[in-house]
Amino acid sequence: MQPDNTAKPPIGVMLVDDHQTMLWGLSRLIDGEQPRMKVVATASCCAQALERSGAVVPDVIVLDLDLAGQNALDILPMLLANEVSRALVLTAERKQQTLDLAVLSGARGVLCKDASAEQVLDAIERIHNGELCIDAQAMGRVFSELTMPRKAAKADPEAARIASLTQKERQIIRAVVEGSGAPNKTLASRLYVTEHTFRNHLTSIYQKLEVANRLELYIYAMKHQLHTVPH
Numbered sequence: 001m002q003p004d005n006t007a008k009p010p011i012g013v014m015l016v017d018d019h020q021t022m023l024w025g026l027s028r029l030i031d032g033e034q035p036r037m038k039v040v041a042t043a044s045c046c047a048q049a050l051e052r053s054g055a056v057v058p059d060v061i062v063l064d065l066d067l068a069g070q071n072a073l074d075i076l077p078m079l080l081a082n083e084v085s086r087a088l089v090l091t092a093e094r095k096q097q098t099l100d101l102a103v104l105s106g107a108r109g110v111l112c113k114d115a116s117a118e119q120v121l122d123a124i125e126r127i128h129n130g131e132l133c134i135d136a137q138a139m140g141r142v143f144s145e146l147t148m149p150r151k152a153a154k155a156d157p158e159a160a161r162i163a164s165l166t167q168k169e170r171q172i173i174r175a176v177v178e179g180s181g182a183p184n185k186t187l188a189s190r191l192y193v194t195e196h197t198f199r200n201h202l203t204s205i206y207q208k209l210e211v212a213n214r215l216e217l218y219i220y221a222m223k224h225q226l227h228t229v230p231h
Helices: 018-032 046-058 096-104 115-126 136-147 158-162 167-179 184-190 196-208 214-223
Strands: 011-016 037-043 060-064 088-093 109-112
Touching: 011 046, 018 158, 018 196, 037 046, 037 088, 046 060, 046 214, 060 109, 060 115, 088 115, 096 109, 096 136, 109 115, 115 167, 115 184, 158 167, 167 196, 167 214, 184 196, 196 214
Parallel strands: 011 037, 011 060, 060 088, 088 109
Antiparallel strands: none
């Protein structure tokens, strides 16, 4: 049998961090490992991360949890929805509950920002190969959380907010999600309403769901699957 001399493609890594110095340092570190791995995209906020991960579909996403005051856990399931990308959380966060929640949300590994360069590179490669980079104590807590019998559900305020949406407002939400960054005027025309009417509906939706803008609405809608309502 002839040996397979086909070179493996490099591991495509996307870096998500709101500190430019951190992005620069990680980029230099990872690109220095070519052809084993290379940086295919960087992002410094949630919106950029969603947009660029959708464009390049990275193999591994190295993700900080605090992005200029926004919690990256809110977008983690969306970053992994392509079923290709895997996430390594690289954070200064020390709260066990937050780190465990990252794993429950789909992260394959968690490292603190004081980890060595060798640890970061090793974690990227292991995660790309399908391994987990999570310490035994964290794995134990996560396993317990997943297997713990659920208590009877209390009244869900989120469900009440969602239930307050009208059918038209749900159509507006779907248009916002499917239209990505399209202007309000464009989305309004697709729904055969005026831009003024469209904005009024958005204002009502923001108040009901307690979100501040279209980005927060997009994240909320994806998290709660509000974009799946029928046309």
